[in-house]
Amino acid sequence: MDEKPESKVFIKRGEVVGKQVVEKRGYVIGTVKDLSFTITSEGVELAISVDSAGRELNIPWAEIQAIGDVVLLKSQYEKPTPAPTLVAPPAVPTPTPIGVGLEKICPYCEFKNPSDAKFCVRCGRRLPG
Numbered sequence: 001m002d003e004k005p006e007s008k009v010f011i012k013r014g015e016v017v018g019k020q021v022v023e024k025r026g027y028v029i030g031t032v033k034d035l036s037f038t039i040t041s042e043g044v045e046l047a048i049s050v051d052s053a054g055r056e057l058n059i060p061w062a063e064i065q066a067i068g069d070v071v072l073l074k075s076q077y078e079k080p081t082p083a084p085t086l087v088a089p090p091a092v093p094t095p096t097p098i099g100v101g102l103e104k105i106c107p108y109c110e111f112k113n114p115s116d117a118k119f120c121v122r123c124g125r126r127l128p129g
């Protein structure tokens with residue numbers, strides 16, 4: 001690690017881990033879980049590993065504006081959205097086809113009831129079939 005940042009601020013891991021990470025607009029996007037390194041052709045790049053609503057984000061050290069009570073970032077980040085729970089679309093009730101021949105005509109009052117009716121809607125008597 002012979003990387004020499006221009007501003008020589010020495011940060012201890014323990015000073016960063018557990019802090020909230022706040023992006024430019026002031027949204028808390030997560031909590032620092034750990035520090036991580038990326039080895040690139042340019043050298044070693046330091047990043048913070050952020051726990052963002054259960055997802056891990058690696059934010060390059062260069063994105064950090066300041067470290068105080070929280071870790072402030074220079075850029076905007078999306079607020080974490082909890083992993084979408086797969087919600088089955090609401091069951092669409094199959095409309096009862098109402099067509100000629102499908103309805104049950106009450107033998108007592110001749111009211112046209114839906115085909116699945118057991119009792120006449122109008123007179124309440126049991127329908128045949």
Ligand SMILES: [Zn+2]
Nearest residue numbers: 106109120123
């Ligand atoms: Zn009836």
